Amino acid sequence: MSQPLVSVITPCYNGQPFLQRVLDSVKNSTYTAIEHIMIDDASIDDSVTTLRSLANDYAFQLLESDVRQGPAPARNRGVQASRGKYLLFLDCDDTIEPHFIETLVRVAEAAPEEVAPFYTPIRLQGAMERSIGGASWSIERLIDSPFMSVCSLVPREAFDRVDGFTPQLRVLEDYDLFLKLAFAGYRGQLVTDIRLHCEIRPDSYSDHFNQRGGDTVKRRTRSLILQRHRHDIERLGLGDRPRSGLISTVARETWANLTWSRTQIPHHRPEPHPIRPTPSDPTPSDPTGSPHPESSPASLNPATTTESTTTQPTKSKTPLPKYPDKLELVEALEPIEVEPIADMLVSLIPGDAKRVLEVGCGEGAMGEQFKRVAPACHYTGIALTATDARHAATKIDRVIAEPIEALPQLDHDSCDIALGSLDCIVYRLDVAASPHFEAILTQQQPWLRPEGLVLFALPNPHHWGEIIALLSGQRRPQGYTIEEAQQMGGRAGLTALDVRVLNEAGDEPPEAFATWLYDRLDDAAQAFNFDPAMFKLTARTSHHIFRLWKAPAKPRLLLVQTLLLSKMASDRVRVYQPDRLLQTIPGVRISSSVHALTLLPGRPNEDKVFIWQRAQLDGETGIAKQQRILRDNYLTVAEIDDDPRFWASHIESDFFTFRSCHCIQTSTEPLAEFLRQFNPYVKVIPNQLPELPPPRIYDDHAPVTIFFGALNREPDWQPLMAGLNRTLNDFGDRIHVRVVHDRHFYNALETPHKSFEATCTYDRYHEILRECDVALLPLNPTEFNGMKSDLKFIECAGRGVVTLVSPTVYKGSVDHGQTALMFHTPEEFEVLLHQVIENDDWRRDIAAKAYAHVRDHRLISHHYRERYDWYLEMRDRLPELNAALRDRIPQLFEGLT
Known part of the structure; x- marks a missing residue:
C-alpha cells in the first residue's frame, strides 16, 4: 500500500x-x-x-x-x-x-x-x-x-x-x-x-x-478569538466557559443577591475603542515592531501550557498593591478592530424589523451590517457628533445629529419618528452608560410599537477592573447591576426579557490581586453569606447585554435544540444561519451540538423542540434514543435536505428516522412528497441566504469568467461539453473558466484559459463565485436531482453571477431571460452561452434582476418567522402527533410514563 x-x-x-x-x-x-x-x-x-x-x-x-x-x-x-x-x-x-x-x-x-x-x-x-x-x-x-x-x-x-x-x-x-x-x-x-x-x-x-x-498581547488576542467564536460556544451549551451566555433564572437571582447597594448614578464610561466597519478578521499587532523568529505561541508559553483545565493563582501573602502600571499597559494596546458589544447587539435585532433606531450610532457600521440581513429595514441613527453623522449617512438610511445632552428633550416630532412606529431601539455604550440614559429611555419608549424591543449593554460594576479602581482610589465602580438596569427599564414602562454576559476570556486580574482576593474569598463568603464561585464568575463579566420589550408580560417560551450529525455545508444553511434569527424572537432559546446528545433542562412553561439534523437512526438503538427525548416532553423533528436513499442505512432501517419523529422539515416539495409516505407531518422550509452580499462592481477590461463547481455531476455536464468547447474556441482569451473540485470537467476543457481549485471551504467557494460572471448549473431530469434545492441559484444571484440552468430544480425558481437563462437542450445551451458572453449589458441586467430577487424574496429574514410559527403549531398539536407516532411505532411508548 x-x-x-x-x-x-x-x-x-x-x-x-x-x-x-x-x-x-x-x-x-x-x-x-x-x-x-x-x-x-x-x-x-x-x-x-x-x-x-x-x-x-x-x-x-x-x-x-x-x-x-x-x-x-x-x-x-x-x-x-x-x-x-x-x-x-x-x-x-x-x-x-x-x-x-x-x-x-x-x-x-x-x-x-x-x-x-x-x-x-x-x-x-x-x-x-x-x-x-x-x-x-x-x-x-x-x-x-x-x-x-x-x-x-x-x-x-x-x-x-x-x-x-x-x-x-x-x-x-x-x-x-x-x-x-x-x-x-x-x-x-x-x-x-x-x-x-x-x-x-x-x-x-x-x-x-x-x-x-x-502576555498582555496574547491575553487580549485570546479574548478576541473567543469573542469571535462565542456563537459556537453557546450552541454547544458551553456558555459558562470563558465567553458569553444567557443567564439562567437561578443565576440571575443569585447575581441580584450579590449586588452592591448603590444610589449614585454611575459616571459615564466611554466605549474603549472607536466604532469601525467590522472587518472579516481581527488584527492583533506586535507591540514592539521588532523582528523575532516566528514560532508556535499557543502551546509553548510556559505560563499558559498546563495539563489541567484551570490555573490556580500562586498562594502568597503579599499585601494588595496598587496597579496603575498594569492598567496603563492594558489601555495602551492598539484598538481591537472587532467590537464584540456591537456584534452581540446587532445579532439580537429582529431580522424582520421594519424600522430600527440606533442611538449613538457612531459611523454607522452596525446599521450597515444589519441592513445586509434585512435590506428593506429603514435604519435611523442618532449620531452624537457631526463627524460621525457624515460617515454614518453613507451607510444607513437616515441620520440625526444631536449631542448626548440634548437627547432627554428630543421629541419624536423633531426627529420625524411617529409614536409606536419602531420595532427596535438599540442604545450604544456611550449612551447607555451616560447619566442621561434613564431620561433618554423614558423619553423614547413611546416611539416603540407594542412588543417592540430595546437592546443595550452596560459595564458590570462588579468586574475585577472596577474593584481594583475602587480599592486604588481611582474612581467609583461604573455601570449598573442587573437588578438596577431592569428596575430602570421598568420605570420606563418596559419588561425585562433576558440578560447575556460578555466575558473577556483571558482578561484575568493581576496575579497579586487575584492571590490577595482569592486567599480570603472563602472566609468572606462564609462571613457574608455569598457564593464564592458565583462571585468569580461575576468578576470576569465585563458587560451585560440587556433585552427589554414593550409588553406587560413575558413572551411564550420555546427551546429549539439541534443535534448535528453531518459536517457538510448544510449545517450552516439549515441550522446555524436560521438559528441566528430565531434567537432574536423574544422567548426563544437556541442550542446546537455536534455528535453528542445532551438534552438541556427546560424552563418553567417552556415548549421544547428537538431536531435531528441528517440523523441516521436504526430500529435497534434508535428506540432508546427517541424515548429519552420523548420522556422529556420534546417535539421531535427530523431535518433532511437531500434524498435519504443516498444513504443505505435509511433504506436498511425502513426510514426509521423519519417514522420515529413527530414531524419532518425539509428543503423542497419533491423531497417532502417522498417523505410523506413515512410521516404525513412534513414542512417545506426552502433554503435562503443569511444576508445580502454587497453589490458587484464589475471590471470592464477583465475576461468573462465562467464558473463550474459541483460534486458528482459528470453525467449532467457531459452533453454540454462539446458546445462549451466550441464557445471557448470562438472567444479565445475573452473567456476564463474557473473550476472547483471536478477535475474531469477541468481536463475536458479545451482551452488554456482555465484554472482549477480542489474542493474548498464554503467561504472560499463564495469568494471564487463573486469573481465570476456566468455559472453553469446543469442537472439531468433524474429523481435524485429533482429533490435538490435551488440554493446554488440564489448563491450566484446574490453575488452578481448570471446562471445558465436546466429546468430540473430551477423551473419554479427562475424567470427565463429576467433572473436566469434556462436551456432545455445542448443546442439551446450553446446559443445562450454565446449570447450572454457577447452582450455585457444584457448579462449584467439579468444579474441585477436576480440580485434584486434575492434581496426582496430569498433572505432568511423574510421567512424565519414561518419556521417559528410552525414549531409552535406542532407543539400545540403535540397530543395529535403523539397519537400518530404511537400508531407508526408503538414500541416508542413502551415503558414511558
Whole structure:
C-alpha cells in the first residue's frame, strides 16, 4: 500500500541558526512520502542565503516573500503550494524525532474522519528545559486554555474546511485553528509515543518570558478569538466557559443577591475603542515592531501550557498593591478592530424589523451590517457628533445629529419618528452608560410599537477592573447591576426579557490581586453569606447585554435544540444561519451540538423542540434514543435536505428516522412528497441566504469568467461539453473558466484559459463565485436531482453571477431571460452561452434582476418567522402527533410514563 503524502510546512523569519537542524530532522524521518515546503517571510538575516546554499543537500521547496506577512499567512501560503493528504506544521526552530511523522500517519490512517488534529507531548529546550506530557482532548479544556502545539498533523480536508489559519492573527493563530476545527465537529487525538522538541528563546516572536508585553498581547488576542467564536460556544451549551451566555433564572437571582447597594448614578464610561466597519478578521499587532523568529505561541508559553483545565493563582501573602502600571499597559494596546458589544447587539435585532433606531450610532457600521440581513429595514441613527453623522449617512438610511445632552428633550416630532412606529431601539455604550440614559429611555419608549424591543449593554460594576479602581482610589465602580438596569427599564414602562454576559476570556486580574482576593474569598463568603464561585464568575463579566420589550408580560417560551450529525455545508444553511434569527424572537432559546446528545433542562412553561439534523437512526438503538427525548416532553423533528436513499442505512432501517419523529422539515416539495409516505407531518422550509452580499462592481477590461463547481455531476455536464468547447474556441482569451473540485470537467476543457481549485471551504467557494460572471448549473431530469434545492441559484444571484440552468430544480425558481437563462437542450445551451458572453449589458441586467430577487424574496429574514410559527403549531398539536407516532411505532411508548 502506498504511503499518503505528508506536506511539512515550515515558516521562517530570522531563523538562520536553526535551519540546518530542522532540515536534518525532516531528512532523518523514517517516513518517506514527504514534501517539505520552507516559506521565508522576508527575513532580514541570512536565512534565504542559507536555505539556497542547502538546497543541494536537502529536498525542500523554497517560497520567498518580499514583504513580511506573519506566521499565519506564511503557513497558508505553504499549504496552497502543497499536495499532501496530511499537513504537518513544523516551525524552523523546532525538531521532530525520526518516527514522529510515521507514528502520526499510522494513527491518523486508522482514525475516523472526524479526528483532527493529531498532537503530541512536547519537550521544551533552550532557555527553558521542561517536558509537557500533553493533555487528553476535551473541547472544554481547549476553550479554557491552549494545550496543543502548532506542530500537529492535520488532514488537509479538515484544514480546508475551516479556511486554514486566520491570516490577520499575529499570535495564537494555532489556537484559533484548533478552535475552528473543534467547532466544525472535529476532535483532537493525543499521540503519546513521540515528542516534539521545541526551542524556547528569549528573543522569540511569541515573547515567552513577557519581556515586551507578550502576555498582555496574547491575553487580549485570546479574548478576541473567543469573542469571535462565542456563537459556537453557546450552541454547544458551553456558555459558562470563558465567553458569553444567557443567564439562567437561578443565576440571575443569585447575581441580584450579590449586588452592591448603590444610589449614585454611575459616571459615564466611554466605549474603549472607536466604532469601525467590522472587518472579516481581527488584527492583533506586535507591540514592539521588532523582528523575532516566528514560532508556535499557543502551546509553548510556559505560563499558559498546563495539563489541567484551570490555573490556580500562586498562594502568597503579599499585601494588595496598587496597579496603575498594569492598567496603563492594558489601555495602551492598539484598538481591537472587532467590537464584540456591537456584534452581540446587532445579532439580537429582529431580522424582520421594519424600522430600527440606533442611538449613538457612531459611523454607522452596525446599521450597515444589519441592513445586509434585512435590506428593506429603514435604519435611523442618532449620531452624537457631526463627524460621525457624515460617515454614518453613507451607510444607513437616515441620520440625526444631536449631542448626548440634548437627547432627554428630543421629541419624536423633531426627529420625524411617529409614536409606536419602531420595532427596535438599540442604545450604544456611550449612551447607555451616560447619566442621561434613564431620561433618554423614558423619553423614547413611546416611539416603540407594542412588543417592540430595546437592546443595550452596560459595564458590570462588579468586574475585577472596577474593584481594583475602587480599592486604588481611582474612581467609583461604573455601570449598573442587573437588578438596577431592569428596575430602570421598568420605570420606563418596559419588561425585562433576558440578560447575556460578555466575558473577556483571558482578561484575568493581576496575579497579586487575584492571590490577595482569592486567599480570603472563602472566609468572606462564609462571613457574608455569598457564593464564592458565583462571585468569580461575576468578576470576569465585563458587560451585560440587556433585552427589554414593550409588553406587560413575558413572551411564550420555546427551546429549539439541534443535534448535528453531518459536517457538510448544510449545517450552516439549515441550522446555524436560521438559528441566528430565531434567537432574536423574544422567548426563544437556541442550542446546537455536534455528535453528542445532551438534552438541556427546560424552563418553567417552556415548549421544547428537538431536531435531528441528517440523523441516521436504526430500529435497534434508535428506540432508546427517541424515548429519552420523548420522556422529556420534546417535539421531535427530523431535518433532511437531500434524498435519504443516498444513504443505505435509511433504506436498511425502513426510514426509521423519519417514522420515529413527530414531524419532518425539509428543503423542497419533491423531497417532502417522498417523505410523506413515512410521516404525513412534513414542512417545506426552502433554503435562503443569511444576508445580502454587497453589490458587484464589475471590471470592464477583465475576461468573462465562467464558473463550474459541483460534486458528482459528470453525467449532467457531459452533453454540454462539446458546445462549451466550441464557445471557448470562438472567444479565445475573452473567456476564463474557473473550476472547483471536478477535475474531469477541468481536463475536458479545451482551452488554456482555465484554472482549477480542489474542493474548498464554503467561504472560499463564495469568494471564487463573486469573481465570476456566468455559472453553469446543469442537472439531468433524474429523481435524485429533482429533490435538490435551488440554493446554488440564489448563491450566484446574490453575488452578481448570471446562471445558465436546466429546468430540473430551477423551473419554479427562475424567470427565463429576467433572473436566469434556462436551456432545455445542448443546442439551446450553446446559443445562450454565446449570447450572454457577447452582450455585457444584457448579462449584467439579468444579474441585477436576480440580485434584486434575492434581496426582496430569498433572505432568511423574510421567512424565519414561518419556521417559528410552525414549531409552535406542532407543539400545540403535540397530543395529535403523539397519537400518530404511537400508531407508526408503538414500541416508542413502551415503558414511558
